[in-house]
Amino acid sequence: MRIKEIIVVEGKDDTARIREAVDADTIETNGSAVDEPVLEQILHAQQKRGVIIFTDPDYPGERIRHIVSQYVPHCKHAFLPKHLARAKQDKGIGIEHASVEDIREALSSVYELTEDWKETITKDDLIAYGLIGGPMARKRREQLGIRLHIGKTNGKQLLRRLNMFQISSEQLDETMRQIIQEERNE
Incomplete structure (x- = not known):
């Protein structure tokens, strides 16, 4: 499965795991301290190929998702439930712990935020x-x-x-x- 968009992940372990699951390029934020050069790289990627934000299902991952989506408009979003991102031996949670199948499933169910959305659900x-x-x-x-x-x-x-x-x-x-x-x- 080839992904056209560039996938934003937290680190090199996430990149390695995603590449086991799909043919895709990634940009690593190197954790939740996302700096401006990385945000500029993500903005450039969005303009050229599009971006999918695929961060860990925890507080730091949600924080990164928020920072990137505020800086870079029109990103797509992929989500992985926490129970599918748990490490078997320790308490770690992350994309790098997910199965290849679960990563493929998450990346096949991508959403794009729209700026002109109307509230249909109350x-x-x-x-x-x-x-x-x-x-x-x-x-x-x-x-x-x-x-x-x-x-x-x-x-x-x-x-x-x-x-x-x-x-x-x-x-x-x-x-x-x-x-x-x-x-x-x-």
Whole structure:
């Protein structure tokens, strides 16, 4: 599988793992202290080939995603759920620990943020599905993030991501029906 866009990752171990999974070029941020020369390199890459941000599913990874997407408009985003990025022996979390198959899956489900997005999903929708303000909210948000490939979020972030990634009300409804049905079957 060849990826046209350049993938932004945190470090050399991520690059090595991604290259095992797909044919792609990467730019490494070298951790969460993303400096301006790296941001300029990412901006140039975006103008030439496009960029996919694919950072670890943890706080530093989300921080890098935010910094890069603020500096470089129109990036695409790939997400890997935390449970698929855990190291087997230690407590490490990162893209470098994911399986080749999981990396391919994440990179085949890329989203592009749009600046002219309209809010089609509301806070009331999240409340109705028990995604905020209920005893199962956190678990349901995690399941929804995994299934829609939008990452782990809190309630406020979830509403923003659903709308920015243009998830339709129908997609949300169908996915939540599946999640709720599986909860009933447990």
